[in-house]
Amino acid sequence: MKLVTDLKQKILAGGEISRSEALALLEVPLEELTAAADEIRKNQCGNAFDLCTIVNGKCGKCSEDCKYCAQSSYYSTACEETYPLLPAEIIVAEAKRNAERGVLRYSIVTSGKRLSDPEINQMCETIRAIKKETSIEVCVSFGLLNEEQFRRLQKAGASRVHCNLESSPRYFPEVCTTHTYEEKIETLKAAKRAGLSICSGGILGLGETPEDRIDLVLTARELGVTSLPVNLLNPIPGTPYEHNQPLTKEEACRFIAIFRFLIPRASIRLAGGRGLLNDQGRSCFQSGANAAISGDMLTTAGISIETDHALLAGLGYRVQLPESETMSSRSSGF
Template sequence: MIKISANWSALANKAIKGERLAMEEGLAVLRADDYELLAVMDAAFQVRRHFYGTKVKLNLIINAKSGLCPEDCGYCSQSIVSVAPVSKYPLLDKETLIAGAHKAMELKVGTYCIVASGKGPTNKELEQVIEAVREIKEAMPMKICACLGILSEEQAERLKEAGVDRYNHNLNTSGRNFDRITTTHTYEDRVSTVQKAKASGMSPCSGFIAGMGETDEEIVEIAYALRELDADSIPVNFLNPIAGTPLQHMNALHPRKCLKILALLRLVNPSKEIRIAGGREMNLRSLQALGLYAANSIFVGDYLTTEGQDAQEDHRMIEDLGFEVEVCAL
């Protein structure tokens, strides 16, 4: 493959001005020679520093409902097509959800993410989340992100009224690759839910999972799609191929490619919160810290069905970089 070089500082300046990168420029980031990796990351850092300085936002997930999902997402250990041995339980009670928020506060987390498996919440589940959110918001200065699947307009409005600050619904992959990953709902269903969340007044959060067979062109297309959605927060996940899932043998990533993907997302979505999400530890490996030169946000603690790095190690990593944890400001 012919590698493409670029004037990386010029791309950084273009991004800071809010100008959209051309497809060729986005591909240049992804296909840069590894010897140019630090230059690429420096360009991403110029943009990150312009908008966020050296602050790092922390997020914590609680797996509020595990397994029991009728969807056939090929990457997910909780899906109906997975035979992975994962915990299966209905939506956690209000007290457990509130206890998770207290744990998040202890870890200096700014955004507490309530995530539930399933296509979308039942009315009972929605009410259970709403009750917990109201009590959390009364007790502590914390942003709450809900990720409950596909929403109706009414459900989105009720979550907003209860105090949910942000709603997450990832695009997961490109429109062209979507049917190869999921067939029980559509790419358009996901876009629609993000738009409904935004219309309700909640901050829209949407990202994707790299490493599911998408081409470089499709990764750039995803970055553009998220820019067009105007997602405030963009979680960048890296596939953790879990045994027992249809994508268990997928192994398309290496740490340097993951860094270039993060740099691309920063350059295409310069002012947005870029969050390093699931699969960080196993895909970035010893280069995890470098990811924060592009991203300004990470998840701490465990993910849904996989373990994360110890939260104290994350705090140490941030300190070693000379960065600082951003205190939540509501």
């Protein structure tokens, strides 16, 4: 189809596609769209694949009412485990184990609206210990922090902040009412001002429209997001979304491909819900995605690091940080 070819050439020439052009891609043949997205990915990013893991650094009793979350105190789910911040020795040991298995990034994720200053001090000491004992990149997902707090984390050795937008500005109030979209945007801007890269995406399957999905990524593009996690809703019994229908593999591939057209140089990262796909994300990795969270998620099982290494090697990827990052020379050998 001429539209796909024309938009692909526009991107390869250094241009950006508009919202209306992205919406037009909803109607084009899937195979042609995904092939073009994969070509854009190869041209803009090469065969580098950014692999990360996450650790649930503080679990349960979350004060926020995000309707998808098993850890929210608003809902009764099978996730009954709760604990405060994990001690440094546990988090550091897990970081070392992941680094030894060829993982590039290690993200510490905590429940709640934000960490307190004493908790941030504790995490700074933990991050310093990780950087002393490993070469892994450290990412943090500590909630709605301010610039001064992010500067402390950056000085301790963190390199990236994660804060998902979750959906479009229009639809977000349907997902969560205990904090705002504007608070999330200010958090990401504060992290950038503190010298940290930002990782922010959302969840597909919350009841949003295709337009909402595109608007989510347009917002991320405006913010200068370099890593876009794409979660596929895993409906959790006990949450308001427990009866939502998960995306099909074809739907996932189409939106991954459109996202690649929208943000051609970013790491598009398959995250939660990848295990719901019968090919463990293989088709998405051929449709523009070039990053993933490996191992278990926060409250659900994931795909093992070893399985992912074998899958990615078979697709011709090299697990390494993007060349645009200062640490790009560090890569795993598998």
